[in-house]
Amino acid sequence: MKNxxxxxxxLLSILLIxxxxxxxxxxxxxPDVNSLPPVDFxxxxxxxxWKSEWQEGPSVQILVFRNDKxxxxxxxxxSSGKExxxxxxxxxxxxxxxxxxxxxxxxxxxxxxxxxxxNGNRNPDGTPAMxxxxxxxxxxxxxxxxxxxxxxxxxxxxxxSLYQMSVESDxxxxxxxxxxxxxx
Numbered sequence: 001m002k003n004x005x006x007x008x009x010x011l012l013s014i015l016l017i018x019x020x021x022x023x024x025x026x027x028x029x030x031p032d033v034n035s036l037p038p039v040d041f042x043x044x045x046x047x048x049x050w051k052s053e054w055q056e057g058p059s060v061q062i063l064v065f066r067n068d069k070x071x072x073x074x075x076x077x078x079s080s081g082k083e084x085x086x087x088x089x090x091x092x093x094x095x096x097x098x099x100x101x102x103x104x105x106x107x108x109x110x111x112x113x114x115x116x117x118x119n120g121n122r123n124p125d126g127t128p129a130m131x132x133x134x135x136x137x138x139x140x141x142x143x144x145x146x147x148x149x150x151x152x153x154x155x156x157x158x159x160x161s162l163y164q165m166s167v168e169s170d171x172x173x174x175x176x177x178x179x180x181x182x183x184x
Contacts (some may be wrong), residue, residue, distance in 0.1 A: 041100065049062060052175060
């Protein structure tokens with residue numbers, strides 16, 4: 001009986017250890033979205049208009065990435081129609097874990113407290129806000145820029161999605177999908 005209890009404790013410990021280990025391929029907020037980009041991903045796949053919208057939600061975000069490595073960001077509060085516009089530059093960051101990001105200088109993070117976007121993604125006291133990176137499974141800071149993860153979404157054409165960092169590790173990140181190619 002004592003041996004059986006020890007075996008159960010041992011197996012439970014192994015299960016807990018295995019469940020806490022996760023790879024960068026963990027799914028995000030939809031069953032078909034993955035935190036890693038498609039194998040054939042190229043930087044030029046990002047050029048165009050990306051949109052995140054919630055049918056019954058409070059906001060719409062529209063991002064336009066251009067060939068000259070500039071972007072525009074429009075965030076609209078549905079309740080008031082208030083619009084926030086930002087422009088900046090972007091570049092691609094690849095990690096050894098296989099994660100790919102758009103580093104967007106000057107972009108604002110609108111999915112947390114209002115103070116984040118108004119203070120360059122900082123807390124009211126000026127310290128950088130902390131965000132959860134689902135691909136690398138770590139906390140990141142994004143003062144005066146936003147990291148957008150490039151993911152793989154088999155339900156859309158193209159099969160690329162962009163995901164925001166989350167405010168908390170157990171919160172699904174907002175996802176953006178490509179709407180159209182960029183205007184000239």
